[in-house]
Ligand SMILES: Nc1ncnc2c1ncn2[C@@H]1O[C@H](COP(=O)(O)OP(=O)(O)OP(=O)(O)O)[C@@H](O)[C@H]1O
């Protein structure tokens with residue numbers, strides 16, 4: 519069972535994917551963390567992240583290793599735990615430029631396909647291009663959305679909870695999310711896009727628990743279709 523969960527920033531992909539994977543005993547892969555880890559490595563190793571040629575030349579250098587336990591997600595670059603530093607504002611500001619470079623995408627996409635192929639019991643993979651490019655034959659594709667206001671409010675709540683300090687105003691957060699989505703949607707290689715056969719779930723008015731319940735139901739339907747009578751291997755997403 520391969521589940522692809524895509525969508526813009528702050529729509530709940532990570533929270534939903536981890537909870538669904540944990541509930542159903544599936545592995546979990548956070549592909550955004552991989553792009554963040556390679557960006558963090560470049561920032562630490564003197565690569566000019568404003569220069570696509572420099573990024574392309576460095577794309578194959580770091581070893582990026584991802585854990586797939588939804589209860590303990592892990593990510594390292596050259597053997598160094600990167601799970602904290604990849605969430606800094608510096609990495610968030612640079613990641614869209616780094617992830618737009620085709621050599622970076624090629625490298626990370628190959629890693630993602632290898633991890634998915636090795637996940638014997640099934641996996642939930644979340645990102646921006648999983649249903650369209652990385653795993654186009656996924657058993658279920660979900661595309662999460664939410665209003666710009668809801669996403670900004672969620673992100674501010676998260677930042678506040680992280681260090682207890684006041685965060686930037688909602689309008690600034692909303693602007694930052696919109697800028698990242700614009701960059702991710704408009705790049706040439708593998709942009710953020712809903713796959714034609716994905717189920718779109720608007721989470722604006724739903725609690726996280728409701729979104730998880732909805733996706734678990736979709737996975738169960740897809741699994742029933744996979745193992746049902748001959749010829750019934752229909753995607754639940756259709
Ligand atoms: N349905 C929901 N209702 C309220 N809050 C939610 C909901 N889903 C997620 N959240 C909260 O919103 C914040 C962002 O969620 P999450 O990190 O899962 O989004 P994301 O789509 O993975 O974002 P990004 O792509 O930027 O990493 C988190 O604090 C999470 O707890």
Ligand SMILES: Nc1ccn([C@@H]2O[C@H](COP(=O)(O)O)[C@@H](O)[C@H]2O)c(=O)n1
Pocket residue numbers: 527549550551553554613614615617618644645646647648698702
């Ligand atoms: N499949 C993906 C996943 C992520 N990206 C890029 O990484 C950035 C960070 O993602 P988060 O989910 O951790 O916020 C994102 O803004 C994209 O630039 C990607 O390109 N493809």
